[in-house]
Amino acid sequence: MGRVSQAQAEENRRRVVETASRLFRERGTHVSVADLMKAAGLTHGGFYKQFASKEALVDEATAHAFAPLTRLRADGAERYDGERDEAQRALIDTYLSAEHRDSAADGCPIAGLAADMARDPREGEAHRVYAEGVGDFAAWLETEDQDGMARLCTMLGALVLSRATKGSPLSDEILTAARTALAATD
Template identity: 45%
Template sequence: MPRVSREQTQKNRAVIENVSARLFREQGFNGVSVADLMAAAGLTHGGFYGHFSSKDELTDVACAAAFKQSSQRRNERSNKHADPRHALHAHVDHYLSTWHRDHTGNGCPAVALAGDVAREPADKPVHRTYAAGVESMADSLTTLFEASGAPQPRSQALATLATLVGAQVLARATRGSPLSDDILAAAREFLLDVNMLNN
């Protein structure tokens, strides 16, 4: 019986992490309460502290979970393409899509959580977790640029990452205006031209 209880506890924690990773991306760290998170997970508010010492701890864990989910999806997309240039092209296409813009809860945490993390006090662990997630994204792009024979692959990766994230932040902030679609289209055209991924 204790083993079943332990397994259920682990399942409950995983549910809380996944729900929080989605809701924090959708509503921000301060836009959703612990009670809201637990209700969305189908659990009681009182059970929260059996899993986490504070909302700050959950914020950190949920941020890590969101980056892990995003990384898994990115790798799945890349693995569909033998040619690294095609993988880069597919990544740009997906990242700058209106689908990505409109599905915040399942999108890239680098975009969705940037403002929240920037406003958190400097001593919060979520800063390190967010930075590690962005570093992982940069490493992934660097690997693709290296494999495609691009000059200065690290610089290209960082510039591409900054353009992707920045364009998506602006596109979400201007959603409902024609400018939003224009930003995504212009960023896509710019990246594919600069990186010569359209050849």
Template identity: 40%
Template structure:
């Protein structure tokens, strides 16, 4: 008896959710299709019933992660209800944090996979670029800088990503890693235009 469309959709969703977390935690090259499917409680052979290739899955996982991160940042900024600088500060505090540093599996795909996506397949690079563009445009609108991606938000987004990448890179020196977070968070807030 064939599986229902709902069952197939639920299985695909389980694979995608698991992949998004594992890729951010272990890197794309650190996750094999058989290991991913095992982690999702499925057999390796079923993978291709849902995705045409690992690159197609990586692209969708990057898209999913960036949408989630953007939703999170927009919600943080909107909760502030203050002027633009306060909304930007709320988004910065949310992103440039110890929690984000310590839990890449739940965070931004660009901060976790930026170097890998830049060397990845064209479909993966396109997903990263589209996701970053959408994130910056949504933040621009939320911060009252218009519907287009503003230079201020591009610089802010790149600075936040860089802060997390650097803090993770020197996590072995907790004091330095914590300092990177504190200093970058405050400088990003200070430099954001009113």
């Protein structure tokens, strides 16, 4: 079997990072390299041609996972013509929806990676990116009357609890209660 071109190697790396970003949010960073590469449609042996270690991939996949959240905030600001309050309400409604609850792989990296960040003793690049992402999201959620971190904690807690109780009536009740509480503070 011949060597892959540089363009193909770059595409393979992009595919692994994207797959890792989704799997880590859905199942945690403990996903094995073999399972990750299989999900990406590549061989296990190809992993170490692309990454120095699994930790290096965790760092890169964590940064990749935050990009959609950043785009979502920017898209909201554009869609609502700079009306930050309206953009925030729309994002909160999307965040606290059954669709978001049911799609962890494509969902919020703050919720998806929280337990792994808490357990990882490295406190390296992934932790830095994660903490920066939490801070940026909280700052974006801030209003004249409400602390953004408190709003984020309400949203995050509701999402995690809703996912943990999925399949029971309590799951939807949790999302509704958080949306109602946050709307009351507007």
